Amino acid sequence: MSEHAEMIDSIALLALGVLPEAEAQAVAEHAQGCAECRAEYAELRTAADAIGYDAELRPSFRGADAARLKSRVMDAVRASGAAPVASGGAKVVALPDRIGAARDRRLWFAYAAAAAALIVAIATGANDIALRGRLAANATRDAQLADIVAPGSKHFSVPLGEVVTSGGRVYLALRGLADPPQGKVYQAWTLQRGEKAVAPSITFSPDPSGVTIVELPEPVANLAAVALSVEPVGGSKAPTSTPAFVRPLS
Amino acid sequence: MARVRERDVAAFEAVYDAYHRLVHGIALKMLEDTMAAEDLTQAVFLKVWTTPDTFREGNLGAWLARVTRNRALDALRSRALHPEGEMPVDVPVEGALDDAVFALIDGERVRAALAQLPPEQRDPIALGFFGGITHEEIARRTAMPLGTVKTRIRTGLRKLRSALEASMAG
Numbered sequence: 001m002s003e004h005a006e007m008i009d010s011i012a013l014l015a016l017g018v019l020p021e022a023e024a025q026a027v028a029e030h031a032q033g034c035a036e037c038r039a040e041y042a043e044l045r046t047a048a049d050a051i052g053y054d055a056e057l058r059p060s061f062r063g064a065d066a067a068r069l070k071s072r073v074m075d076a077v078r079a080s081g082a083a084p085v086a087s088g089g090a091k092v093v094a095l096p097d098r099i100g101a102a103r104d105r106r107l108w109f110a111y112a113a114a115a116a117a118l119i120v121a122i123a124t125g126a127n128d129i130a131l132r133g134r135l136a137a138n139a140t141r142d143a144q145l146a147d148i149v150a151p152g153s154k155h156f157s158v159p160l161g162e163v164v165t166s167g168g169r170v171y172l173a174l175r176g177l178a179d180p181p182q183g184k185v186y187q188a189w190t191l192q193r194g195e196k197a198v199a200p201s202i203t204f205s206p207d208p209s210g211v212t213i214v215e216l217p218e219p220v221a222n223l224a225a226v227a228l229s230v231e232p233v234g235g236s237k238a239p240t241s242t243p244a245f246v247r248p249l250s
Numbered sequence: 251m252a253r254v255r256e257r258d259v260a261a262f263e264a265v266y267d268a269y270h271r272l273v274h275g276i277a278l279k280m281l282e283d284t285m286a287a288e289d290l291t292q293a294v295f296l297k298v299w300t301t302p303d304t305f306r307e308g309n310l311g312a313w314l315a316r317v318t319r320n321r322a323l324d325a326l327r328s329r330a331l332h333p334e335g336e337m338p339v340d341v342p343v344e345g346a347l348d349d350a351v352f353a354l355i356d357g358e359r360v361r362a363a364l365a366q367l368p369p370e371q372r373d374p375i376a377l378g379f380f381g382g383i384t385h386e387e388i389a390r391r392t393a394m395p396l397g398t399v400k401t402r403i404r405t406g407l408r409k410l411r412s413a414l415e416a417s418m419a420g
Contacts, residue, residue, distance in 0.1 A: 012404035017319070018378035018385045044404070047411035051379045052315030054364055055279040056357030057271035069274065070266065073292050077262055077299045143321065145300075146293040167289065 004030070008037050015044040016051075076149050144213050148173060156226075158245040163226045165249060170216040170223065177206040180230050187235050189227040189243070190218050198227055203235040223249055251310060255302045262299055269311055270295070273318045275357070279380050280322035290325060294318050311355065323382045354418050363413035371406030374399055 007030040013019045014027045031037040147153065153166035161174035172188060180186055185205055189198035206212045216226070227246040229239045253261030273294050277287035294317055297304070305313050364372055374388045383391070389399045 009400050009404070012407050013378075013385050013400060015407065016375065016378050016403055018383065018388065018403070020384050020386075043411060044407045046312075047407040047414065048379070049309075049312035049315055050355055050360050050410065050414055051364070051375065052276045052319060053272060053311070053355055053357045053360035054376070055272075055275035055380065056360075057275040057278075058357070059271070066270075069288055069291060070270065072288070073266060073270075073295045074259075074263060076292065076296055078259055143289065143293040143324070146289065146296045149296075150289075150292065167285070 004034060004037070007031070007034070008040060011037050011040045012044050015041055015048040017048070072150065076146070144171060144215060147171070148213070154249075156247050156249060158228075158247045163247050163249065165220045165223075168220050170218060170220050170226065172212070172214040172216070172226070172228065174206075174212045174214075176210060177212050179206055183233055184230050185233050185235070187229055187231040187239075188214065188216055189229065189239060190216065190223055191225040191227070191246075193222050193224045195224070198225075198239065200235055200237055201226075203231065203233075220249070225249060251302060251305055254298065262295075265298060265310070266295055269314050272311055272357075273314055276315060276318045276380075277322055280319065280382065281325055286325060290318065290321050294321060309355075319379065319382075326382050355414065359414065359417045363410055363417060366413045367406050367409055371402045371409065374403055375406045375410070378403065 007027055010019060010023070010027045011031065014024055014031070019027060027037075031041050147166045147169060148164045148171055150166050153164055156163040156165075158172075158174075160176055161172065164171040164173055170190075177186070185203045187203045188201040190201050191198045201216050201218060202214060204212070204214050225246055225248045227239070227243045229241045229243040231240055251261075251265070254265060270291065274287060274291045277290040277294075278284070281287050281290065294314065297317065298314075364376070367375070374385075374392060374394070377383065377388050377391065378385065381388075385399050385403070386396065388394075389396045392399070394402070
């Protein structure tokens, strides 16, 4: 069987999104250079995209749950305010004017991270596939941002940022974090209620965008404090340097 | 969406009103968790607001459905329920979304069109889309040979498109 014959058999699988990544990449690369496969993909992708509507909730989906969800989304959107559009079409995401205001402080990282993501996307926008890949990679970060700005999230100021608890999860949201020395990483620490010593949590390096958002693996329940220090790569069992901060969650 | 790009909150609200049942429905069906589905719905619409330029052309509903599915797959993987590690790959093909087909699409039309497919075609398609699994896993779960899975998915998608077009024409 020719490569084309093999590939066109897989076009429907690609359109439905059920191919493993490596295979999907190979089929996609072939499709971009093959008019027949491209046409097949376009036709079947339309059908595949429609399948999501099978799950569309009935028009009767109203009531308290629908209203609460809409309120939650609209609150986050309204709170983010308007951002000016630059003459070239690229958006400039404005930072809030009053960093000290509680509402603005809560949203600061959403603005900054959104701006950083946008700059990265624009910078890599010359290649459509690369851009799409970059945006896909931002999915987790976007979900974390939604978490951070969600109503009910709690924000605790620390140097260079905040510790945020939301939906049972704990985040570090930091801006302008300096690169650690060679062979070192940042390590978070958590203190459980009733304990006298901190326990090691996740290690990480600053995000090149300038805005670092880290979700700690520990659930927020029973957490009394979060700390951050610089440690050797691989992490430590106990802090070996003076913590950058120790933040009680109260 | 042009007005959303200009930071028009009312325009965004109109988009939300038009598509929240689609986004939330997909999230609920894939995640089977009310709170997680709400989180995902908020994340999708926040993406619409913060990076509206990621939607370039075609049908907004189809794009939102794809974004929601991809986000749900991410969430499923993060739960380690789907350790296969497959990633959705998007092929930029001109005209991939057919506005004529999508102009009048809604849940009722799609459910009616899917109902016209025989179960042996409908089931692997639904399993692949909402279950977020690979064709190999579909073959394993349905005890069908890989080649049969390919054929049935391809035939089923073609029939689905025809049924949708017939529905729009009618």
